[in-house]
Amino acid sequence: MASLWDHYTVTNAYDEMRSSGNKARASSHHLSNYLDSLDGAALDVRKTAADLAIMEMGITFTVYSDEGNIDRAWPFDIIPRIIENKEWQRVAVGLKQRLKALNCFINDTYNEQSFIKEGLIPEYIIASSTNFLQECVGMKPRFGAWANICGSDLVRDKDGTFYVLEDNLRVPSGVSYMIENRVITKKVFPELLQDLDVLPVDDYPVNLFEMLMSIAPEHVDTPRIAVLTPGIFNSAYFEHAFLAQQIGAELVEGADLVVQEDNCVYMRTINGLEKVDVIYRRIDDQFLDPEVFRKDSMLGVKGLMRAWKAGNVSLANAPGSGVADDKVVYTYVPEMIRYYLNEEPILPNVPTYMCSDPEQLDYVLAHLDELVVKPANESGGYGMLVGPHASQEEVEEFRKIIKAHPRNYIAQPTLALSTCPTLCNNHLEPRHIDLRPFILQGESSFVTAGGLTRVALKRGSLVVNSSQGGGSKDTWIINTGM
Amino acid sequence: MLSRSAERLYWLARYLERTENTARLLSVYMNLMFDMPMDVQLSWRNLLTIFGAENAFLKLYDVPNEQNTMQFLLTDTANLGSLFSSLNAARENIRTSREIMPDEAWQQVNEMYLFAKENVDSATNRRGRVLILNEIMRGCQRFTGFLSGAMSHDDALRFIRLGRSIERADMTTRILDIASVLLAEDRTDKTRQYENAMWMNVLKSLSALLMYRKHRRHRINSADVLDFLLKDPDFPRSVRHCIKETEAYINRLPRSEGLTDNLTELTASLMATDIHRITPVQLHELLDAIQAKLAVTHNQIASTWFLAPNQDQSQSA
Numbered sequence: 001m002a003s004l005w006d007h008y009t010v011t012n013a014y015d016e017m018r019s020s021g022n023k024a025r026a027s028s029h030h031l032s033n034y035l036d037s038l039d040g041a042a043l044d045v046r047k048t049a050a051d052l053a054i055m056e057m058g059i060t061f062t063v064y065s066d067e068g069n070i071d072r073a074w075p076f077d078i079i080p081r082i083i084e085n086k087e088w089q090r091v092a093v094g095l096k097q098r099l100k101a102l103n104c105f106i107n108d109t110y111n112e113q114s115f116i117k118e119g120l121i122p123e124y125i126i127a128s129s130t131n132f133l134q135e136c137v138g139m140k141p142r143f144g145a146w147a148n149i150c151g152s153d154l155v156r157d158k159d160g161t162f163y164v165l166e167d168n169l170r171v172p173s174g175v176s177y178m179i180e181n182r183v184i185t186k187k188v189f190p191e192l193l194q195d196l197d198v199l200p201v202d203d204y205p206v207n208l209f210e211m212l213m214s215i216a217p218e219h220v221d222t223p224r225i226a227v228l229t230p231g232i233f234n235s236a237y238f239e240h241a242f243l244a245q246q247i248g249a250e251l252v253e254g255a256d257l258v259v260q261e262d263n264c265v266y267m268r269t270i271n272g273l274e275k276v277d278v279i280y281r282r283i284d285d286q287f288l289d290p291e292v293f294r295k296d297s298m299l300g301v302k303g304l305m306r307a308w309k310a311g312n313v314s315l316a317n318a319p320g321s322g323v324a325d326d327k328v329v330y331t332y333v334p335e336m337i338r339y340y341l342n343e344e345p346i347l348p349n350v351p352t353y354m355c356s357d358p359e360q361l362d363y364v365l366a367h368l369d370e371l372v373v374k375p376a377n378e379s380g381g382y383g384m385l386v387g388p389h390a391s392q393e394e395v396e397e398f399r400k401i402i403k404a405h406p407r408n409y410i411a412q413p414t415l416a417l418s419t420c421p422t423l424c425n426n427h428l429e430p431r432h433i434d435l436r437p438f439i440l441q442g443e444s445s446f447v448t449a450g451g452l453t454r455v456a457l458k459r460g461s462l463v464v465n466s467s468q469g470g471g472s473k474d475t476w477i478i479n480t481g482m
Numbered sequence: 483m484l485s486r487s488a489e490r491l492y493w494l495a496r497y498l499e500r501t502e503n504t505a506r507l508l509s510v511y512m513n514l515m516f517d518m519p520m521d522v523q524l525s526w527r528n529l530l531t532i533f534g535a536e537n538a539f540l541k542l543y544d545v546p547n548e549q550n551t552m553q554f555l556l557t558d559t560a561n562l563g564s565l566f567s568s569l570n571a572a573r574e575n576i577r578t579s580r581e582i583m584p585d586e587a588w589q590q591v592n593e594m595y596l597f598a599k600e601n602v603d604s605a606t607n608r609r610g611r612v613l614i615l616n617e618i619m620r621g622c623q624r625f626t627g628f629l630s631g632a633m634s635h636d637d638a639l640r641f642i643r644l645g646r647s648i649e650r651a652d653m654t655t656r657i658l659d660i661a662s663v664l665l666a667e668d669r670t671d672k673t674r675q676y677e678n679a680m681w682m683n684v685l686k687s688l689s690a691l692l693m694y695r696k697h698r699r700h701r702i703n704s705a706d707v708l709d710f711l712l713k714d715p716d717f718p719r720s721v722r723h724c725i726k727e728t729e730a731y732i733n734r735l736p737r738s739e740g741l742t743d744n745l746t747e748l749t750a751s752l753m754a755t756d757i758h759r760i761t762p763v764q765l766h767e768l769l770d771a772i773q774a775k776l777a778v779t780h781n782q783i784a785s786t787w788f789l790a791p792n793q794d795q796s797q798s799a
Contacts, residue, residue: 057585058577058592232578244581251581255789256486268485270637270787271736 004036008428013416014160015430016081027084027480034192035079040426043078046188047423050078053187059180060238074177075471078188081420081433081453085199088477091154091162091437092447094346097337099150099439102167102324104340105332106146109323110136120339121332125356128407129329131170131322133285135292135305141318142215145441147325148316149208149280151175154435154451155350156418163350163415165434167333169317169325171282174472175204175438176239178452179246181474197479199449204438205246208280211442212247215314216277223277225249226267228257230283230299240282249280259303263310278314279304285319327376327410328354351413355406364402364411368395371411373402386462388414417462420473422455432456434464435475450475483582488641489788490579495645497572498591502622503653504565507532508555509615510687512608515548517679526551528663532656535563549606556614557598557605565618566602569595584632587625594621637735644731644783651724652776655769657687658711662766665704681707688719708765709757721772725749728779741782748775 010018017028024032035043051073059074108115109126116123126132151172153165182201186193209225216223227249229240244251256267257276266273281288287297289304307313323329331352334345353360353371364371373385385398402409419430437451453473454464464470511529527546530536533555542560543550556565573595580588597617604610626646633639664680681702685691688711697714700706714720726749729742755768 055596056589056593058588227581237578241578241580245585249581250484250487252484253486256484268789270483270485270488270641 004038004428005032008421009430011419011430012158013430013432014156014158014418016083016156016418016420016433018421025082027478028082030196031080031082031192034189035421035428043423044426047078050076050184050188053184057180057183058238059177059184074180075457075466076181076184077422077431077455077457077471077473078185079421079423079428080185080189080474080476081435082476082478083450085477085479088450090346095152095437095439095447096441096445097341097343097346098152098164098167098333099147099441099445101333101336101340102150102169103145103147103441105329105336106318106321106324107140107144108340110139110146110320115336115339118339120335121329125328126323129323129326131285131320131326133320133323135309136318136320139309139318139320141314142218143441143443145215146318147321148211148215148318148440148442150439150441151436151451152439154347154437155415158416160418162347162435164333164347165350165412165415166327166330167325168436170284170322171236171317172436172438173236173239173282174436174452174454175448176242177472178438178448178450178475179204180242181452181472185474196476199477199479201449201475204448205243207440207446208243209247209249211440211444211446212249212278212280212314212316214443215316217311217314220277224275225278225280226252226257226276228252228254228279228281228283228301230254230287234282236282243280250276252276254283254297254299254301257301257304259301259307263303263307263312265301265304265307265313276313278316280316285322288315288319327352327374328356328407331410350415353411355402355409355411361402361406364409365399367411368399370414372414373398373409373411376408376410386414389462414462417456420453420455422457422473424457424459429459431459432462432464433473450477483637483641485787485789487579487582487638489784490575491582491638491641492645492783492788494572494575494579495642496649497568497575498622498625499646499649500653501565501568501572502619503650503657504555504568505615505618505622506687506689507653507657508552508565509612509619510683512611513686514680514683517683518676528660529555531663532660533563534656535561538563552605552611556611557602566598569598569618582638584628586632587629590621590625590628594618594625597621640731640734641787644728644735647724647727647731648776648780650719651721651728652773654688654711654719654721654724655772657684658708659766659769660684661704661708662762662769665762665765677704678702684711690717690719693717705758705760708760712752712757722749722752725752732779732783735787737786741779741786744775744778744782748772 005022008018008022010020010022017025017032019025054073054076060072105115115121116126147169149172151168151174154162155165156162179202212225213223225247227240227244229237229251231253241251250267252267258266258268260266265276267276283299286293287299289300289302290297291302292305305319308315331349331354334349337343337345353364355361355364369387371387375383385394417432417434420433421428422431433453433455435451435453438448440446453475455471455473456462456464457471458469526548529551530539530546538561539546539554543554554561554564558564559567559570561567573591576583576588576591598614601614605614629639629642681704682691685694685707690711694707694710698706698710710717710720712721715722717723725745729745732738732741
C-alpha cells in the first residue's frame with residue numbers, strides 16, 4: 001500500500017520528523033506510523049475538528065483592520081512537532097543560564113557597569129541604546145531579576161543544532177497559544193497522547209504565579225497581582241485575559257489604576273481604591289508612565305515609575321530590561337555567561353555581524369543578497385531583509401538605510417531553519433519552523449516544556465510571525481525511554 | 483472587584499436578557515399572527531411600536547411587512563436593538579471579562595453567537611426563524627443555569643444578576659405595552675373577540691401561563707394578566723418581583739447606602755395603582771414611568787460602581 005510519506009520530500013533543511021533518507025526519526029516513529037494509518041480524508045476530519053474547537057474556544061489574535069473585524073481565529077497546524085526530552089533538558093538548562101546572565105548584565109548596566117569598565121562591551125553600545133532608561137539607574141529589583149519573563153527564539157540549522165536567534169525581554173507573547181494548542185491536540189489526537197509520554201505544558205501559569213508572588217515588595221504579606229493590558233484592541237489581548245484568568249489576577253487597563261500621594265498603586269474597584277503590589281505589565285516601557293516617558297500615552301499610569309522606584313510595587317518585567325533585548329547586545333551574551341556565571345554557554349548564538357563596526361559593515365554590504373538584516377531593536381518581523389528572497393530594489397533600499405544608521409542594524413547568515421511535516425491541502429509538506437520557549441526568573445528559574453512552535457505556512461517562507469502569515473503547532477517533549 | 487469588570491458583567495447580563503426577551507417576544511408575536519384570522523387587523527408594525535423602533539425602522543426599510551420587520555428586529559446589525567446586535571454586545575462584554583468568568587461561560591455565549599452567525603440566512607423563512615429563536619432562548623437559559631451552578635455567589639455574580647433583573651423589569655413593561663396598543667379604544671369588535679388569545683400569548687412570552695393559572699385561578703382577562711405581570715410578588719418576571727430582586731442585589735453590594743430609595747418609591751406607587759380600573763392611556767403612562775424610574779436606578783448604579791467615562795488619572799477617586 002502506498003504510504004503517506006512516499007510523497008513527502010525532505011529538503012536541504014533539517015526535518016524534525018524525518019531523516020534525510022525520509023525515515024522516521026526515533027522520537028517520531030510512533031507519530032509517523034500513526035499518521036500513515038490515516039488517509040487524507042481522515043486527516044481532514046481532524047483538521048476540521050481542530051478549527052471548530054478554535055472557533056468555539058474563541059482562541060484569537062487581533063489584526064488591525066479598517067472594517068473593525070478585530071478577532072481572527074488562531075491558525076493552527078494539527079501535526080505536532082516533537083523534541084526528545086533528553087535533548088530538551090540540555091536546552092532548558094542553557095536557557096536558564098542565558099536568562100541569568102542577561103539579568104546580571106541588566107543589573108550591572110544600571111548599577112556598577114563593571115562589564116563596560118572591564119572593556120568587554122563598548123560603552124557607546126549602551127549609551128546609544130534606545131532601550132536604556134536613565135530613570136532606572138541605581139535600581140535593584142529583588143533577586144537581581146529584571147527580566148522575569150523571557151521568550152527566546154530558537155532555530156535549528158542544517159545539522160540540527162539549536163541556536164538562539166533572539167531573547168525577547170520586553171513583553172514576549174505566545175505562551176497562551178502554547179497552552180491552548182495542547183488543549184486542541186487533546187481533542188484531535190487523544191489516542192496518541194495516551195500512547196506517548198508527552199510532558200504537560202499547563203504548569204506554566206502556576207509557575208508564573210509563583211514567580212510574580214516571589215518578586216512582590218518584601219513587606220507585603222498577601223500580594224495582589226494585576227495584569228496590565230493596553231486594552232481590548234491589542235493584538236495579544238486574548239493572551240492577557242487568558243493569563244490573568246489562569247493566575248487569578250485582575251486584568252487592568254491604565255485607567256483602572258491610579259498612583260496616589262503615598263506613591264502606592266491602587267486600582268478602582270467597586271469598594272473604592274485597593275492597593276496593587278505586583279503588576280505583570282504587557283505595555284512597552286515608553287507607554288508605561290506619561291509622567292516620565294511618552295506624555296501622550298493613554299495606556300499607562302501616571303506616577304507608576306515613582307511607585308516602582310519607591311519600592312511600593314514590583315513590575316514584571318522591570319522597566320529598562322529592554323536594554324538587553326537588542327540585537328547588538330545579543331552578540332555579547334556568550335561573553336556575559338562567561339563573565340558573570342563563570343560558565344561556558346550551552347546554547348550558541350547565531351553568528352552576527354554588527355553594522356556599527358566598520359569592518360563588519362563592509363562585509364554585510366558586500367553580502368546583502370545572502371544575509372538576513374534586522375533592525376537592532378524592533379520586534380514583530382517588520383522591517384527586515386531576507387537577502388536570498390529579496391528583490392534587487394529591496395536590497396538597494398536596505399543598503400541606503402543601513403549606511404545611514406549602521407548602529408540600528410545587524411546581519412546574520414540566512415539559516416536553513418528546520419522543517420516539520422505540515423498539513424497542506426490534505427497531504428503533508430515540509431514547512432519551516434522555529435521555537436519560542438518561555439523562561440521565568442524570580443526567586444528561582446523555570447522553563448516551559450518545549451514552547452510555542454511557529455510555522456511559516458507558505459512554501460519556502462522563513463517568516464513565522466502570526467502577523468505575517470505564520471501559524472503554530474503543538475510542541476511535544478517526549479520521553480522515548482531510551 | 484474592578485469597576486470596569488463590574489460594568490462589563492452588568493452589561494453582559496443586560497444584553498443577554500435583552501437577547502432572550504427579544505427572542506421570546508418575536509416568537510410569541512409570530513405565533514399570535516398565525517392564530518389570527520386574516521381579517522383581524524394586527525400588524526407587524528405593532529412589534530416595532532413595542533420596541534420603540536418605528537423611526538429607526540423607517541430609516542432602513544419602507545414597508546413594515548413580516549419579512550422586513552423580522553429582519554430588522556432579528557438579524558439586522560444596523561439596528562442596535564436587534565437580537566443579533568444584543569447578542570454581539572453580550573459576546574463582546576464577556577469576551578472582555580474572560581479573566582473573571584469560567585471558560586465554559588464564554589464558550590456558551592460564543593457558541594450561540596457562532597450559531598446565529600451561521601444561520602442568518604435561514605432566518606428569512608418562518609421555519610428557520612423558529613429554530614433560531616428556540617435555540618437562542620435555550621442558549622440564554624443554559625447560560626443562566628450554568629452560572630448559578632459554577633460561579634461563586636459573590637459580587638461578580640451579583641452584578642450579573644443586578645443587570646439581569648433590571649433588564650427583565652424593563653422588558654416586561656415593554657411587552658405589556660403591547661396591551662396599550664391592542665386595547666386601544668378604537669379597536670374593532672373582531673379584534674375584541676380575539677383578545678384572550680392575545681393575552682394568552684403575552685403570558686406565554688414571559689413563560690407565565692402556568693403560574694398565572696395556578697395563582698390567579700381565573701380565566702384569562704386583560705386586567706388580571708396585567709395585574710399579575712406587574713404586581714405579583716413571586717413570579718420571576720413580574721415587575722414587582724424584579725424590583726425586589728434588584729433591591730436585594732444592590733443592598734448586598736458595598737457602598738450601597740440610599741441606593742434603593744428610588745426603587746422603594748417605585749414599588750409603592752406601583753402597588754397603589756388599581757390595575758383593574760386603568761385606561762389604556764394610563765397604562766402606557768404607568769409603564770413609561772416605571773421605565774424612567776429604572777433608568778434612574780441604572781444611573782445611580784453606574785455612578786456608584788462603574789468607571790467614570792474619561793476618568794482623569796491625576797484625579798484621586
